[in-house]
Amino acid sequence: MKRTMAWGAALASALLLSGCVDTPDSEGWHYSQKKEFLEILESDKYASLCDKQALYQEVKEERNSRLMSKLLVSYVDNLANSCIDLKAFEREQKARKSDKFKTFYGIYPQKVNRARIRQQLEAGVSIESILKPYIPTYREFDRLLKRYKLLQKEAGVDRTLLRKLRLNIERVKLMKPEKSKNYALINIPEFKVRIIEDGHTAISMKVVVGKYHMQTPVFGEDLKYIVVNPQWNVPDSIARNEMIPKLMKNPNYLKSHRLVVKRDYNLDSPSVDLSSVDLEKYKGGKGYVPFKFIEPPSKRNGLGRVKFLFPNHHSVYMHDTQSKYLFKRKVRMYSHGCVRLEKPNKMLKYIVTHYTNITWEKAKEMYDSYKTHYITITKRLPVHTAYLTTYIDDDGKLQVFKDIYGYDKIQKLKF
Numbered sequence: 001m002k003r004t005m006a007w008g009a010a011l012a013s014a015l016l017l018s019g020c021v022d023t024p025d026s027e028g029w030h031y032s033q034k035k036e037f038l039e040i041l042e043s044d045k046y047a048s049l050c051d052k053q054a055l056y057q058e059v060k061e062e063r064n065s066r067l068m069s070k071l072l073v074s075y076v077d078n079l080a081n082s083c084i085d086l087k088a089f090e091r092e093q094k095a096r097k098s099d100k101f102k103t104f105y106g107i108y109p110q111k112v113n114r115a116r117i118r119q120q121l122e123a124g125v126s127i128e129s130i131l132k133p134y135i136p137t138y139r140e141f142d143r144l145l146k147r148y149k150l151l152q153k154e155a156g157v158d159r160t161l162l163r164k165l166r167l168n169i170e171r172v173k174l175m176k177p178e179k180s181k182n183y184a185l186i187n188i189p190e191f192k193v194r195i196i197e198d199g200h201t202a203i204s205m206k207v208v209v210g211k212y213h214m215q216t217p218v219f220g221e222d223l224k225y226i227v228v229n230p231q232w233n234v235p236d237s238i239a240r241n242e243m244i245p246k247l248m249k250n251p252n253y254l255k256s257h258r259l260v261v262k263r264d265y266n267l268d269s270p271s272v273d274l275s276s277v278d279l280e281k282y283k284g285g286k287g288y289v290p291f292k293f294i295e296p297p298s299k300r301n302g303l304g305r306v307k308f309l310f311p312n313h314h315s316v317y318m319h320d321t322q323s324k325y326l327f328k329r330k331v332r333m334y335s336h337g338c339v340r341l342e343k344p345n346k347m348l349k350y351i352v353t354h355y356t357n358i359t360w361e362k363a364k365e366m367y368d369s370y371k372t373h374y375i376t377i378t379k380r381l382p383v384h385t386a387y388l389t390t391y392i393d394d395d396g397k398l399q400v401f402k403d404i405y406g407y408d409k410i411q412k413l414k415f
Contacts, residue, residue: 022124024121024122024124025065026065027065027066027068027069027118027121028065028069028118028119028121028122029065029068029069029121030121030124032124032126033121033124033126033127034063034065034068036126036127036128037068037072037127038059038060040127040128040131041056041059041060041071041075043149046075046079046131046135046145047083047145047148047166047169047170048075048076048078048079048083049075049078049415050078050083050413050414050415051083051414051415052071052074052075052078053415055067055070055071055074056071059071069117069118069121072117072121072127072130073112073114073117075131076112076117076130076131076134077112079131079134079135079173080109080110080112080134080173081109081110081112081173081174082170082171082173082174083166083170083173083413083414083415084167084170084171084174084411084412084413084414085411085412085413085414086107088412089105089410089411089412092410093105093410099285099286100213101213102210102213102214102215102337103215103217103405104215104217104218104219104314105217105218105387105407106176106217106218106219106220107174108174108175108176108177108220110134110177112134117130136172136173136175136177137178137179137180137181138172138175138178138183138185139196139199140168140172140185140386140388140391140392141169141172141173143392144165144168144169144172144390144391144392145169147165147392147398148162148165148166148169151165161400163413164389164390164400164408165390165398166413167389167408167411167413168388168389168390168391170411170413171386171387171388171411172386172388175220175384175386176219176220176382176384178220178382178384180380180381180382181196181197181198181199182195182196182197182198182380182381182382183195183196183381183382183383183384184196184223184381184382184383184384185384185386186207186209186216186318186339186383186384186385186386187386187387187388187391188209188216188218188385188386188387188404188405189387189388189389189401189402189403189404189405190388190391190399190401191206191207191208191209191331191332192204192205192206192207193205193207193318193339193341193347195350195351195381200394201394202350202354203346203347203350205341205342205343205346205347206327206332206342207318207332207339207340207341207342208321208323208326208327208332208333208334208335208339208340209332209333209335209339210333210335210336210337210338211333211334211335211336212333212404212405214335214336214337215337215405216316216335216337216338216339216385217312217314217316217337217385218385218386218387219312219314219384219385220382220383220384220385221310221311221312221382221383222310222377222380222381222382222383223308223309223310223351223355223377223381223382223383224309224310224311224376224377225309225374225375225376225377226306226307226308226309226348226351226352226356226374226375226377227306227307227309227372227373227374227375228305228306228348228363228366228367228372228373228374228375229297229301229305229306229366229367229369229370229371229372229373230297230301230303230305230306230307230319230372231265231267231294231295231296231297231301231303231372232294232295232301232302232303233265233292233294234259234292234293234294234295235315235336236286236287236288236289237286238336239282239289239292239293240282240283240284240285240286240287240289241284241285243259243293244279244282244283245283245284247274247279248279248280248283254274254293257295258295258296258298258300258301259293259294259295260293260294260295260296261274261291261292261293261294262291262292262294263290263291263292264292265292265294267294267296272291274291277291297370297371297372298370299370300322301322302321302322303319303320303321304319304320304321304322304344305320305344305345305367306319306320306344306345306347306348306367307319307320308347308351308383310383314337315337316337316338316339316385317338317339318338318339318340318341318344318347318383319338319339319340319341319344320340320341320344321340321341321344323340326340327342331402331404333404339385348363348367349363351377351381352375354379355377355378355379355381356375356376356377356378356379357376357378358375363375387405387407388401389401389402389403389407389408
C-alpha cells in the first residue's frame with residue numbers, strides 16, 4: 001500500500017514537472033495545492049493546527065482529499081478565530097461580571113465559508129492565497145510567532161512560558177481584523193501605548209489603565225477627534241456611586257472639586273439646585289440621573305488639557321491627567337477604565353501633525369485658549385486596547401508581564 005502511494009506521488013510529481021495540467025481531483029484539490037498545504041502543516045506555519053493533530057496524522061499517512069479538505073477548513077477557522085476555547089471563556093467572563101465588577105473582552109469572529117474554499121481549490125488558488133485574508137496583519141503576530149517557534153526548538157525551555165507565548169499569539173488572532181499598517185496599540189498589562197506605522201514604533205509612552213474591578217475593555221475602534229481643553233462629563237455611574245455619597249457627607253464637595261451641576265452635559269444649560277433634590281433617590285446602583293455633574297475646562301481639570309476619542313459603547317478614551325505621580329509606579333491600575341497618558345502633549349503634537357488637516361501652531365493656539373475645541377481626524381488611525389502578557393519589543397527582546405486582569409487563567413487553549 002505504502003509502495004503504491006509512493007509510486008503515485010512520484011508519478012504526480014513527474015507529470016507536474018513535465019508541464020502536464022494539474023487537474024483537480026473529486027474534492028477539488030490540485031496536486032500542487034496538496035504539496036503546498038502539507039509543507040505549511042509540517043511546520044504549522046501559522047500556529048493553527050491546534051486540536052487537529054490527530055486529523056493531521058491521518059492526512060499525512062493517507063493523503064485523503066476529503067480529510068485534507070476537512071483539515072483545511074479547520075486550519076482556516078483556527079487562524080481566523082483562534083485556538084482559544086471561546087465558549088468556555090465566555091462562560092468565565094459572564095460568571096465574573098457584576099455591578100461591582102466591569103470587564104469586557106471584544107471578540108471579532110470571522111466566518112469561514114467551506115463552499116468558497118472548495119471553489120478556490122477547484123480554481124487552483126494557492127493555499128497561501130486562501131489563508132491570506134485570515135492572517136493577522138499586526139506586527140505582533142509575526143514577532144510572537146517567530147519567537148515561539150524558536151523557543152520550541154530549545155532544550156529545557158519553560159513550558160509555562162511557551163504556553164503564555166502561544167496564548168498571546170491566539171489573542172492577536174482575536175483582535176479586530178485590520179488592513180491598515182498604522183494603528184495605536186494600548187497594551188494593558190504593559191501599561192503602555194504605541195503608535196505603530198508600517199511596522200515601526202513612531203511614539204510610545206506609559207499609561208494608566210483601569211482598576212482590577214473596573215477593567216479597561218479590550219476592543220478596537222477608529223480615532224475620530226481630539227478635544228482640547230475638555231470638560232469632564234461625569235458618567236451617571238460615577239455620580240451615583242462616588243460623587244453623590246461624598247456630597248451627602250460633605251456639602252462643600254462640589255466647590256472643592258470644581259464641579260457644577262446642570263440639566264444636561266451642556267455647560268450653557270440651566271443649573272440645578274441640589275438642595276431641592278432628594279439625593280438619596282440617586283445614591284448607588286445604576287440608571288439615569290436627571291442632572292449632570294460637570295467639571296469645566298481648567299488647568300486642574302480631572303481630564304487634563306486634552307483627550308482622544310475613538311467612540312465606543314464603553315465610554316473609554318485616552319486623556320491627560322493631573323495625577324502625574326502615578327507614572328512613577330510600576331503597576332498603574334487606577335482609572336475607571338479610561339487610559340491616562342504620560343505625555344499627552346507629545347501625543348497631541350504627533351497626531352495633529354500626521355493625522356489632521358490643521359497645523360501644530362493652530363492646535364497650540366487652541367490649547368492656550370483654555371476654551372474647548374474639537375479637532376477632526378482626517379487620516380484613519382485605528383486604536384486597539386489589547387491584552388498581551390508577552391511582547392517582543394523593537395530590540396527583539398521578549399518581555400513578559402503580569403496577568404493583571406486574570407485572562408491568562410481563564411482563557412484556555414484547545415490543545
